[in-house]
Amino acid sequence: MTHKGVRRERQLANSLDERDFAVMRAPASGSATDRDLPDVLAGNGTAFYAIECKASGGDPIYLGDDEIEGLGRFATAFGAQPLIGVRFDYCDWSFFSPTEIITENGAYRVKQERLELGLRIEDL
Amino acid sequence: MTHKGVRRERQLANSLDERDFAVMRAPASGSATDRDLPDVLAGNGTAFYAIECKASGGDPIYLGDDEIEGLGRFATAFGAQPLIGVRFDYCDWSFFSPTEIITENGAYRVKQERLELGLRIEDL
16 A cells, blocks of 8 residues: 555554444555455444545545455454545545445446535534 | 564454454554554454453453553444453463452452453453
């Protein structure tokens, strides 16, 4: 991940922490068993979220099938809800289920103009 | 943590993974907001465990009040059960609740001869 991506992921973890979630971020280097790890795992006693984080300056954000499948596997095994957390420059975080961002031809994509369709951090 | 401690923690994560838990290990370096992070966070869809890992060649294992309190804070906020995972050389992992290892004078200690009183990994 880019330096900016890491900083934003840390900001997200802090924002969730301030909203009374306990948060664990995945270790930076992934060993073989870490392949499916989400970037952020958060719980508040009732809701559990496995979050894959993506940032963009403005271009559409694409996720690979392997990322989406890995996130789904981890979330299902753990007992968490899988979310894609997207953050465009000058915008707030927005969160989508994998099924919400699949295009007609089976790609996983978030365009900036569809940001408002996602959950906001206050909705988690 | 020692190199041996890290290796054992990784073995525990793998063992839980083989038992159908999804597992996240805490990043090695703790930033200010990471203070309360457990070593391992595991879930299997119904049970969630925040685990602090300790290894010893044979000497009793002691935990500080701050470690126990941090573990409790994270576990409560997240919605997980706090566990101390202890591993003595040539022995299997054994897991205790913080309240099970408090001594008469208020210290947190696990002696090797009391290992069998803990939960085994199969019990999680």
